[in-house]
Amino acid sequence: MKLGANTWVGGSLVGIAIAAAILAPWIALTDPVMDANLMNAELPPSWEFPFGTDAQGRDIYSRIVYGARVSLTVGIVSQICNSLIGVTLGLTAGFWGGWWDDVVSGLTNLMLAIPSLVFALAIMAILGPGLVSLVIALGLTSWSYSCRIARAQVLSLKSQGYVQAARILGYGDLRIMFTQVLPNILGPLIIIATLGMGGAILAEAALSFLGLGIRPPFPSWGSMLSEARDQIRTAPWLSVFPGLAIFFTVLGLNLLGDGLRDILDPQATTRRA
């Protein structure tokens, strides 16, 4: 099975991010929160501080490395959430049809009409800022994609008689869903989750930037950017490095998702020559 350049490059970038997150305590130079020495405030990159220091004198590099944990966790957890909700709703809607299908379809249309950032904002307005509400909000915004795929797959199988055959054999609904439908949509689901992770990381950055996500002093790439904004003139490196971290991680996820799409879902509309 030939793996394209996309998968390799993307996978490497993502791998680096994951490695940074896991190995943070060992590869960071300082404690990201506690080691704040105002004498070192806003120093440009140097041997001692590879990415410079922030307004509190903390090492940016270490904060970025620890920040990877936050971003990746938010990304993974929110995508798992979205997939679970989406697949459950989609499978049941397709299976049982009737009024439940109408409700789910209506909900899906509704979700598609509200821009995800706005929806997340609204939820965070109710729940207040913080990591937990961030994850909840992001976990609720993009389930409609996996829902549609699950539902479409169930309907297609239904029309092919698989479901009827299974029922005649005495299989229960749940079993049919798990053994027949799920394996077929696993590929597209993984792709959606991978690409969705990128989106979640960007959303987390945006929400933290607005001040609604992870609050300082805890390092998250987004909150680092919000702190950096005011110092853009005097200390531009404060903005550059967290932004680059976000960019490369999301790029990696997008490339990986594209590469996976070529392998797992070759009939997708995005095609290369």
Added chain:
Amino acid sequence: MSAPLLEVDDLHITLQSDGKVFNAAEQVSFRIGRGEAFGLVGESGCGKSITALAVMGLLRRPLAVGRGRIVLDGEEIQHASAARWRELRGSRVGMIFQEPMTALNPLSPVGRQIAEMFVLHQNASWSEAMDRAEDALRQVQVPSPERRIKDYPHQLSGGMRQRVMIAIALACQPALLIADEPTTALDVTVQAEIIDLMTGLCAAKGTAILMISHDLGLVANMCRRVAVMYAGRIVESQPAEAIFATPRHPYTRGLVDSLPRLGERAKRGRQRLREIAGVVPSITAFPAGCRFNPRCPEATDTCRSTAPQVTRLPDGFVRCHHHG
């Protein structure tokens, strides 16, 4: 014999796949005289369609013309420039395809699609061209042509769309019409009408036809000479009556035998339909020696090891160790 209109000589068509080069068609040779109807028969995948595309210069990656010559009216065109092809296509050689629904632009009225021919090749203005398009529709026996020219393809039936395609292909009176399975996608009742229309129009205008089909009966009825292709090679080429009466190659014989015929049950009693066992080999895995040998009831060791040479016949040739 006067010079043939089209001469294909030892044509090879290559296919690039995964970095390797295969021959999708080899040593393809045939001639079509002016105004003559010539048939090219074979199962799916035997290379007949790509031969037709090669004659039109429409092969695209990963296919390409390799060795060999294509001579149209004395001019070698197998490596013609893009500009030359633009002049030739439509005005000297026309083509109709198998699926009339997808072969027409769904967003453009059929009249305009016919009119394009006149604007492209005869410098007509659009209003002139539309008038002539209406005439063209009349010629292919589409009722109410003045209304039909404004219709879109999805508003027409399959048979009508194919008539539109014929109108397009013959609009500029080409010397050769290539028909690639024109009736395969149509209802049986419509098939005969379309074939009659085609042959009638071409006879009237002196247009030669290269008829490509998997249906030997159809082709033998309308063409003067027939060539049979198998796995990228022409295995037999003879006049139509000879192909039916005295098929030489075992494959041709198998094709002729497999045609159901009226009255056969009365003659021979109840029998199963005869078929040729096995399947067409894929381009990447042609058998050694004679490519038909895995399916041939008369295969010998020679057949399995050496590719047969061409044996000339009074009006044609055959490629077989035993019947050449």
Added chain:
Amino acid sequence: MLLVLVRRLGNIIPTLLAVVALVFLLFSVLPGSFISGMNEDGRSVMDPAVMERMRKEMGLDDPLHERFLKYVGKVATGDLGTSFRTREPVAKLMGARIWPSLKLVFAAMAFAICVGVTLGFLAALRPGSLIDTVSMVTAISGLSLSQFWFGLMLMYLFALMLNWLPSFGYGDGGLRNLILPAIALGVGPMALLARTTRAAVLDVLNADFVRTARSKGMSERRVVEWHVLRNALVLVVTIVGLQFGSLMGQAVVVEKLFSWPGVGSLLVDSVFQRDMPTVQGCILLIVLFFLFINTLVDLAYVAIDPRIRYG
């Protein structure tokens, strides 16, 4: 044809109603959140009697369905409530902000279409070439960018370093202030459009009817002009529509970054100040915009694709 139009417009109403319901539910779900929000502001603790009076005024003690119906009625007549913060009608607050937001969204979309569709087209016409690779790398990078970070970098480079453009604010509403935020907002849609256009054009180039067109003796340029363009347009229009609709929502962060006085920054400010009526109003407006654009896209389809008209 008119029937199609009416039907499409009619489709908005149920969705809009559902959104109104959702917004209403979301912000009423915590009983008393409206009123208690004011306390958390850090203002002086309110007199319980005053709070009670406010609750009665706002009808917070009425049963849920009554409150909902009242709310729908108010929205239908354009009364979106009163801002907690400024005591002005929400509709008036938003009114001043709509035009700047529209300008920003339109400018961003114009940028996205010009650059994105062009790149996608060029890439599809020469697949596997250098321009194809460059276009697609640009596209996927554009999708991976954090819009506000990109805006920040643009701001740093063009405004602070080179001093060519103002770094924030609406200014006199002129073009100079619009450029940076529009590019920052438009880079995401630009990337998506580049990819989609490329895929759509490639699909069409491989279609049967394009082969027919070539067999007529048409030059490749004519083939593209007469046959490919319109057919690829359908898919591109879809994406433009989808992106356009959600741009106003995505503009939230860019507006905040550039201090752009639009609906998005109003929304963010209101969320911080827990000014619920304004939050509700902004969300409704953004969604309405999205639905409206969707309808326009539907209508555009009818104009482009005769199969829908006469099908």
